[in-house]
Structures are given as structure tokens and as C-alpha cells.
Amino acid sequence: MDYTTLITGIAAAASAVAVAYIRYRKPKKATTSIQDIADVNTTLNSLVSTGGVDRVMVLHTHNGTGRPSPGFPLKVSSLQTATQLPNLDSLYRDILVDSVYVHTLCDLIEHSKLKITTSDLPPSLLRTVYEREGITHSRWYWLATSNTRIYYITVGATSDRIFHTTLDFTIELAVAHLRSIFSKDKR
DSSP states (O other), rough: OHHHHHHHHHHHHHHHHHHHHHHHHOOOOOHHHHHHHHHHHHHHHHTTTTOOEEEEEEEEESSSSOOOTTTTTOOEEEEEEEESSSSOGGGGGSOOHHHHHHHHHHHHHHHSSSEEEGGGGGGSHHHHHHHHTTEEEEEEEEEEOOOOSSSEEEEEEOOOOTTTHHHHHHHHHHHHHHHHHHEEEOO
């Protein structure tokens, strides 16, 4: 038997199997995740493009054991941001939050939505961050909860006149879409 013919036949068969596998295999979850990331980015940018929103961030908690509790260390990081403000997204990584922030997250879990006025906040990390960015009003929306993380979105504005009925409705639609993306892992 000619080994060259045998090796050529094996190589051709292996190539055919590889091509069939690539062509007919089911897409991996990573492909879906990339599409989800693009959808989140498009949604955030559409909110900022309304002209009424200055900064939108999707954040998550970590270093926790589920529901945040006062007295336990909790960190927050930004997953995605769209902004008209100077982009500070790279600064929002592994931030150890204070008790005011933890209480705010607990309220968010309980109510799914919060309205925050910066001037009403007690001295805290959150107030410091908002004052630094010029955020005067924000809305927080719960997106999803895993065993160890809370996912949420904050929508911030540098003016109090932007949160009106039409914009609130647009934000609610965007949040519903984001919740559907974040709930995919729960199905």
C-alpha cells in the first residue's frame, strides 16, 4: 500500500470533517454573549443620544455572597458605559463601597427602581462621585441577580429638568430590554 495515498486520504477526510463541523455546529454561547454586549452598548448609546441623559452605566457587585448586607465588604465595577461627560469608566473598577451605597443597593433590590437626587444624599462615596461628575439626578434600575452578583443600571443627568414622562418611558423600555438580555442566563 502506498503511504502517500493513505496519508492524503486521511488528510482529506479530516479536512472534510473539520469543514462540516465548522459549518454545521451550533454557535457557542460566546457568540451570543458578543451579540448581547453589542445590544447593551446600542441600548446605552441610544439613551445618551436622547439628549436628556448624560451618563448611563451598567454595573455589578462582586466580592459578596449574594444580597449586599451592611457590615460585609462589597465592591462595584462598571461593565459598560455610555456618556456625554468625560469618560471615567476605567476608574469604576473594584470600588469598595460604603454603607450608604450598600443601603442604596438594598433599596434597589427591594423596589427595582430608585430616583436619587444628589443633594439629598448624605456625605458618602456616591455623593462624592456624583458631585465630581456633575450628576444632579439619577435613576437606578435593577437588572438581574445571580448567586454572588447584582446587576443594575444607573442613568444620570446634570440637570433636573431632563427626567420627564417621555424620557422616563424611553428609559423604562431600555431597562426592559436590558433585563431580557441579563435574564438569558437564568433560562
